[in-house]
Amino acid sequence: MGFENFGTVSFTAEAKTADFINYLEAGKVMATRCKKCGGSYFPPRMDCPSCLSSEVEWFEVKGKGKLTSYTKVNYGPTGFETDAPYTLALGEFSGVQILARLSRDIGEKDIKVGMSLMVSPLKLPGSRIAYEFKKD
């Protein structure tokens, strides 16, 4: 399977990084690392531009991250109309930054830049899948 069921609306399916979805189904959010230079990538990529090498390995994004910024989107584009409001956020984890939504379990008043976060897979209706930030 590729990215056809990723997120609320997906726009393309095929990519060399499609294993990401298999890991996600198995409960893991993964990033990639170049075996040659050790550079780590999120969004994951199978090609390292520093080494022009495609020898990369997957590693799990685990542990605590930090909220870098967020915004509560009240106006959703086509395909996201019924989804809004939702809160988009950037989280900093060991060596990688990730864009995802904040879990709806986090109250608006509790959101603060710098707060501690975890990233975890999220099953969506219609066999779709994504990941989200949860409160640590």
Added chain:
Amino acid sequence: MGEVAIVGVGQTAFSRQCGVSIRELCFEAFGEAMGGLGITTKDIDASIVCSAPEYDKQRSPAGLISEYLGLTPRPTFYVETVCSSSTTGLRVAWSLIKAGLHKVVAVVGFQKMSELSSRDAAERMGRGGDIIWESPFGLTMPAGYALYAQAHMAKYGTTEEHMAKVRVKNSHYGAANPKANYRKELSLEEILNSEVITSPLKKFDCCANADGASCIIVAAADVAKRACKIPIWIAGLGAATDTMSMAGRELLTGLRCAQEAAKQAYKMAGIKPQDIDVAEVHDCFTISEILAYEDLGFAKPGEGAALLEDKQTYVDGKIPVNVDGGLLSKGHPIGATGGSQIRTIVRQLRGEATEAQVRGAEIGLAHNIGGIGQYGNVTILRR
């Protein structure tokens, strides 16, 4: 090698729905740019057509627009860096002339956003990011800038009121600009009380989608001097990028692409930020103008909002910014916007900006950003 000048500038009025076709929009901007020049359409060696794709159905619009402007069989091609497309076109025109390949190049920018519903336009803009990894979360253009706003607020204590003051200023000047779509002066309260689109950005913190076209006629020095009374010289050009993905951004309190482009442009022009007499900056959102003050060196990082507190960016201030109303008042027909900014600077340097003239302006700057800070162009012009 000789210098390169802008000899003519034009734009349509920007509107929510223009009611004409893209070729007709471009013709109107071209007509204003060519008006009164000592050269004719026959002297134009090439054209560069600039817009963001997927708003209208026309594939390969360059050929269509070139034909309608009467430029066939001379070469034409399409240039795209979304919202900064037409200053990218200007950069390419400069290099074509500098290389000696052409003497006169027309840079035509356009967008007819009213072909799409507001939600569909938001979806297209959402796809102006990383479509595998980020668009599926519902990322939008305002949301991307809102992430910058929130980070700036958290680090520097910038407030929603600071941002609203950008709109107060720009709505003041927009009211006097006959080419602007939004011509009502707004009070601080009206802005602060408008509905939240994507926190902390409210309706009046955001520019509006629009239809419009712009045109810049660029020429080699020898032609420029006979083509018009006051050629405006291209003194500095800077261009840079940042990651397509938001996850790749190393800085959220300023636009890296703008900082880098500014550095290049100042170096090429041999000037410093304090030498700029008048500036046009890409205020697609109110926070964008505050970031621009800092990225361009008009204020230190975190101190951009202070310029508004004592009206330093008003027409009589230390560094007047967006005294044509900016994108916030004019509207933002993506591919036309950079050309409109250049038009304003050219009119300022020629002393023709009757609505809000900066007295004695000799050096001007245009800061034009594509996407959520993916592309940055800074252009410095001098009289």
